[in-house]
Amino acid sequence: MGRFVFKLPDVGEGTAEAELVAWHVAVGDTVSEDQILADIMTDKATVELTSPVAGTVTALHGEPGVMSPVGGPLVEFEVEGAGNSESVAQNPSVSSQELGSTSPSASADGEETVLASPPHSQNGEVARSDSEVTEGLLAAPGNYVFKLPDVGEGTAEAELVAWHVAVGDTVTEDQLLAEVMTDKATVELTSPVAGVVTALHGDAGTQVPVGGPLVRFDVEGKGNVTASPPSNPAPQASVLPEGGQTTRTVSPPPGRRQAAQPPEAGKSVSRAPQTPGVRPLASPAVRKRARELGVELPFVPGSGPAGRIEHGDLDAFLAGGSRPAVPASTGSTYAPAEGTTEVRIIGLRRKIAEKMAESVRRIPHITYVEEIDVTALEDLRAHLNAQNKGSDRPKLTVLPFIARAIVVALRDQPQINSHYDDEAGVLTQHAAVHLGIAAQTPNGLMVPVVRHAEARDPYDTALEIARVSGAAKDGSAKREELTGSTITITSLGTLGGVVHTPIINHPEVAIVGPNKIEERVVVRNGQMVVRKMMNLSSSFDHRIVDGHDAAVFVQRIKGLLEQPATLWMG
Structure with a gap:
């Protein structure tokens, strides 16, 4: 018996990833060739993926709503014959959950597939080539920089659309970090490591070059860059130029490793207003429910990370009469207005x-x-x-x-x-x-x-x-x-x-x-x-x-x- 890994194919010109909509099989199912495996959705269409082989499903990668990169693993099979992943199976340092997350891997047709996330091993360390060994000897423990990956053929840079994390947040591996937009598609970038965010490079609307720094982490074990020791160990904020981009850096308090706790019962939840002209952040399930309810998401304040709209936000919006919250007037109807509002045209x-x-x-x-x-x-x-x-x-x-x-x-x-x-x-x-x-x-x-x-x-x-x-x-x-x-x-x-x-x-x-x-x-x-x-x-x-x-x-x-x-x- 052999092992076969079916990877997400290129489902459209310029598409770097697709959203997994639904599974049509389960682990343990015996499938035939051309049987429908899953539904995926790109910015352009919903596509049914069929099995290229006959065999037994041994693993499914991802849940509905997860964004999968082109070339990333979707389904693993046990098949008759040799399969297509013998070399991967023989490498004990790579688990089935990490297939497709490592450096360029051989696909069934012998071509290399480069994935969006930087390579990493089971212990959270970055997998490096021989040419990086010398640099790794100089890397300071605990400092990891995630750089913008190649998100599409011929793409030299991408626009940063939105952050989903903030400085000081504790993130897990594969947690959503940011959205970037190329000329072809909007791509969600996930974290290659678990750690604490210590710096975000660039604001929404910034053009980031491929290979440029995006997020800096404090991680357990050895990082991948040399740290610049802070002049003051106390929490501080500064704006430093790096690579021609604005870098906002905040040193987290010592020992901070826990994610923010949910609000206690009875306490109000802060909901961020949406930015006019910018597509609001929401999961496909929330978008679908909003369409069914006839609610326009740009008017719904979000309480999730970076103002992401959750189901509870829809409920709160509807409970308020399906109208955006308007601050109560504190003065005369004819009182002079003060101030200005700047809206960045992005995305x-x-x-x-x-x-x-x-x-x-x-x-x-x-x-x-x-x-x-x-x-x-x-x-x-x-x-x-x-x-x-x-x-x-x-x-x-x-x-x-x-x-x-x-x-x-x-x-x-x-x-x-x-x-x-x-x-x-x-x-x-x-x-x-x-x-x-x-x-x-x-x-x-x-x-x-x-x-x-x-x-x-x-x-x-x-x-x-x-x-x-x-x-x-x-x-x-x-x-x-x-x-x-x-x-x-x-x-x-x-x-x-x-x-x-x-x-x-x-x-x-x-x-x-x-x-x-x-x-x-x-x-x-x-x-x-x-x-x-x-x-x-x-x-x-x-x-x-x-x-x-x-x-x-x-x-x-x-x-x-x-x-x-x-x-x-x-």
């Missing part, structure tokens, strides 16, 4: 800001606005919805009709359904219309894609818009559902206002933005009449689309929407 909000800035910087925008009489369209839509009431057909909004008008108008101007590579000077025109739908989600602005809009009727279009937008909002959208759009619609719905200047979704060359529909008094045949009117705001890349062509495109859309019967003629 996904910063990525969105960079994307918008890049589009504006690289694309010379031309914006064209036209008003459209949608009275006939609204009458048709109301008629169809009433006719299909009680059927399995979806309720139609105005978006499927606008999508169809765009598809028809693009037939005469295919250069608008394009991607422009300004560095190579190449315009790629697409025959298929992959329609991006700009959607506001709890995680920020995303653009899910309705593929092949040219081949869909209004009901199919409505269903697909609802499906991909819903997936983007609940975090289940796959990578291919969030990329590849060729032209985008951005709608603010009933908040659409009178006019806006939409920013093009680079590298596309056009974006269409319907505004709200409202009744206005207009002149028709010399008479003042009330009609349902909608402004259409559109932006174009002026390097590719001339003003005349932009006007022709929008006027074609206007004609189709004002005479909706022509949308599906010819």
Whole structure:
């Protein structure tokens, strides 16, 4: 009999880790090849993992909710034959719980797999290569520095999003330390050792280079760095530059080794308010429960480490009337306000800001606005919805009709359904219309894609818009559902206002933005009449689309929407 270790495969480009959602097997189960083992979730999708071998499950690594690194062990099997982990099994210094946590290990295909956490042995010491022996002789006992690991192929640095520990905290091995964000994903970093945090390097929003120091620990046994003896053994705080980053260092009181105790019964729990524009910290279970309750997490103060939201925080929020706590006023309604509030733009909000800035910087925008009489369209839509009431057909909004008008108008101007590579000077025109739908989600602005809009009727279009937008909002959208759009619609719905200047979704060359529909008094045949009117705001890349062509495109859309019967003629 042999031993086989199944490791988390690469489940998406740029994905460094995935969350374990559920197990479908248990220790002792006999599984067949291709049998489902577990569900995992990345930032883009939920994936079912199947067994690559037939055998008996001897170990499962991780509980639901745990983040597992790509290449880390998930399931161990007893199989017929030699298996794939003989060399690991023969090394008595490595336990089954540490498989995948050591330095580069051989995978089944013979390639090396480098994991996120630094290598360590059973006694908490850092496993070092021969080239590190000399440095280790100089290392002071008890001092360990955790450096930012390689969190993705080609990543030279990552943004520190949030700390989950504070100076003076006692942490256990594999406890969550911090969240960092790359261009591809948000990664949770766990502690490679047990000890007391003596320094945190950098604040939220700081860019940390791969290999740069993140956390310094006081550990039992030998550490991995030379200590700088403090000038004063008493607790003190200082700010010291190290590696170009801000380092906050506090010497813990002598003998401090115990984790903070939970609050006594009857005492209030301090709950940290959330930062506007920053994704709140919460476990997947808490997020799911909040969605089911209809609670928006950014408004819920958290009582966990670094303001992490717990189930009790949800209960307290609901008990308070589902409203953020507002301090009682102590003065007149017209008392002058004092002070300022600084909010750092970090995480996904910063990525969105960079994307918008890049589009504006690289694309010379031309914006064209036209008003459209949608009275006939609204009458048709109301008629169809009433006719299909009680059927399995979806309720139609105005978006499927606008999508169809765009598809028809693009037939005469295919250069608008394009991607422009300004560095190579190449315009790629697409025959298929992959329609991006700009959607506001709890995680920020995303653009899910309705593929092949040219081949869909209004009901199919409505269903697909609802499906991909819903997936983007609940975090289940796959990578291919969030990329590849060729032209985008951005709608603010009933908040659409009178006019806006939409920013093009680079590298596309056009974006269409319907505004709200409202009744206005207009002149028709010399008479003042009330009609349902909608402004259409559109932006174009002026390097590719001339003003005349932009006007022709929008006027074609206007004609189709004002005479909706022509949308599906010819």
